[in-house]
Amino acid sequence: MGLISGARRLTIDAWSWLNFKPIYSDQLLGMPNRRAFPEAHATWVPAADERRLAAYKLLSAYDNNQAGELAAIRDGEDARDRREFGDPSMFIDTLVAHVMGREQRIVVPGAEQTTSKNPDQAAAEHLQTLLREWADAELLPMRMLQTERKAVGLGDGVYLLYWDATKQRARIKTYDPGFYFPVIPEDGDGSDYPERVHFAWELPEDPKRGLKPRLRRITYELDWIQPATASGVDRAGRAVRAPLLTEPDDGTDPAPLLNIGDQVDGTNIARDYPWNDRPVYRTCYLTDATWEIGDLIGPVDVDSLPLDKATYATDASGEVLDRLDLYIDFIPVVHVPNTVPPAEEHWGQSSLAKALQVFDELQGTDTDSSRASATTGMPIIGLSGKAASGRSQLAVAPGMVFELGENGRMDTVDTAPQLAELRNQSHDLKERASNVVRLPAVALGTMDPSKVPSGYALQLSLGPLDSLVSGMRLARAHKDTLLLRFVTRLHMAGQHPDWADVRPMPALIARGPYTPTDKAAVLEQVTQGVEAGVMSLETGVRMLSEAGFPIDDIDQEIKQIESRAFAAAKDLADALGNVEAVADFLGRQAPETEEVPAVQLPPIPANAAEADAADPLQDGDDDEA
Incomplete structure (x- = not known):
């Protein structure tokens, strides 16, 4: 360092994608500006967390259209003139909607199997019912939405669970990741639970x-x-x-x-x-x-x-x-990273990380467009001639008449071509940001549906979004399971009477579809698969629910379908010969059957004559008969 004293230090870490911002990465120290991020430089904040906290504040400024106010601390008051029209916030809201899906359901594997009644299936169904009742009481979808917006915008979200003795249930809170300080050992793995x-x-x-x-x-x-x-x-x-x-x-x-x-x-x-x-x-x-x-x-x-x-x-x-x-x-704390962390890392990455420079260019273009539109709407006019020589500047208003002298002329400065070019540049930058974030125009709602040539072309255009959402949901799959596991254990530790006989079992949060689905095609596929016997009824009903059909409870829907499946019940009766099994399949009470009386045969005749009289066909002429 002595030979290159004064050279800028290159910092590569989980937040080095912000090094291009002068206010974030000091030229010599590579640390955030103290005036812009005083919270990150508090005496009690560990040195390893300073860049993380500053990154959260900078990302929040973009989300709230305040990036210009933050930049003004270093670049002066002129930075406040930037036009910020909410593009980063729109990207965050769109991604949150996609990663959440249209609905969220708690599912305990095995609870929806109605073909066999066994203790495992009953325990899974009981736990699933309790977890769903808890989720309704705690407004779990709303808590998930709060956490997901933090995770997508900042890179990390945090749940906190605790037992409330007054309400007799586990409670859930959402914390800003800037308040979250896990103690990770220096020789440990960042992916391990602290x-x-x-x-x-x-x-x-x-x-x-x-x-x-x-x-x-x-x-x-x-x-x-x-x-x-x-x-x-x-x-x-x-x-x-x-x-x-x-x-x-x-x-x-x-x-x-x-x-x-x-x-x-x-x-x-x-x-x-x-x-x-x-x-x-x-x-x-x-x-x-x-x-x-x-x-x-x-x-x-x-x-x-x-x-x-x-x-x-x-x-x-x-x-x-x-x-x-x-x-x-x-520890009843669940950290939700937005992306799958790199090896030996703990923190996720914001969905805006790789597109911030594009958003800066977009803000500059929008600012220039705003200024150009002012000169286009109120054009600059130059007058020459005797009448114009008396005043150096004239105000232009609708209906005003200028009297020009001999050889007088009027010239205007037309800035409309420049404004059109700036608007084209703004469109190109928005498309570039969409490509970087992997949000196609159809996902943002900026594409005219009539211009889509076919459904197959639409599906191909959603390819980048599919891979993006798959990776984001992969980062959350284990966290969702961990959250429900903690909820179950807290109720068991709190000795709630309804949870006294609960058997701990893995549960998951099923997130609904995020792209348009062809309901008619899904219905036809399910119908053919169930009728052909290559698909179970449980799987078919779940596919219909994920496609957007109004099915509130899959278990109840299956029971209602089976209660009217009389043809299948007849086949079951022929196969088993058990009335009670058929009644249980239909969800009905088996009828009470009376004991069948013994068959009464006629008495045996005393002699052959009586037999012949009783049966004329038994004589010697039976051949003719």
Whole structure:
């Protein structure tokens, strides 16, 4: 570095696609501008997170048409004259709609199988019903929409789950990724689940309440199970948690008291969780503390704040949130990356990342077009002649008559060709941005449907969008399953009576289609497949639901179809000969059948004469007969 002192340092990381912005990447240090991003340079923010927080703020500025205001901090007030017409926001909203799909359904594999009744199918159906009821109560689609907009626009979204003892259900919250600080070991894999997660943000000064600027930090941490604690106060009067001790009757020293259900296994404390088959030695601790900014002196960051300066919060039940044992063996936080992170990385990438330079060019073109349209609507006129020589400048208004002298003339400056060229340039830039983001014009709704030559051509044009949405949904598939797994475990840990007999099973969130579908073709395909026996009824009904048919509940739809399938019930009766099985297939009650009376045969004749009289055909003339 001594030989090339003053040279710009090249930084390549998860946010290096923003290096082209002078306000983001300093010429010498390669760090964000301190005046533009003061939050990223706070003393408690780790150095590894400074560029990430600055990137979030810059992306939010583009989303809210404030990129010019942010650039004005470095480039001067002229940057505020930029025209921003909401193109980045439109791209984000369109991508969010596609990745969400038309509908979202919770599905437990095996719950929709109606051909066989077994304990696994009943357990899956019961869990699916409970999860869907929870999703309706918690407005899960709305929470997903909030998180997806953060993930698509900023690159990351965060869910937080917690048990609400008052409402007796798991609650879900959405956090801005700028508040999310996972502790990832230097020698660990960024794709691994962190064992300690912080949510931290600054609280402004409140002179009316006499409060100074503060920092709040909520921490979830996996650690070894410790003896029981209770709420108390320390010598300074702070609310803290203190260990509980036993009082033996034999005069021995007090010993730590264990939590209910815990047991000592060697040197560690073990605990049985209802979703595990064997004892576990770790639990999740919750800490909610606040510091005054003035007390954060020295080389400290969000993970190493001085605990002796902290003020701990208290929840609604009076428990001090100082390493409160949550009785769960997982951190109830789900990080949702927008894209599949690179190897050993933790963070996703915004969908606007590769197109920001195009959006800058588009803002410049829109600004020039706005200025050119002013000169086109109010043209510049030059007058020459005796009448015009008296005044250096005249105002032009409709109906005004200019009297020109001898050899007078009037000239106008026509800027319409330049305006048309700028509009063409704007159209080309929008098309370039669509190509970079992989959003075709048909997906943005800017293409005239009458100009599409055929459905096959439409499907080909949606190819880039298909691959884009497939990758984005792949990044979310495991996170959706993890979210529902945490919901199930929280209800089991909260000992909700409806969840007492629940068997933990994998569940997923099925996202609906995002492209137009030919309903008639799908209906014909399903009908032929089910009638030919190469497709199950469950699969066919699911295909119809995904195609947009108004099917609210697949299970109920299948039961209604089978309740009218009398021809299939007849075949089932011929195959099994079981009336109860047929009635169960139709969803009806089997009729009560009376016992069939024994067959009464006629008495045997006493002699042959009586037999012949009874049957004339038994005589010797039976051949003639």
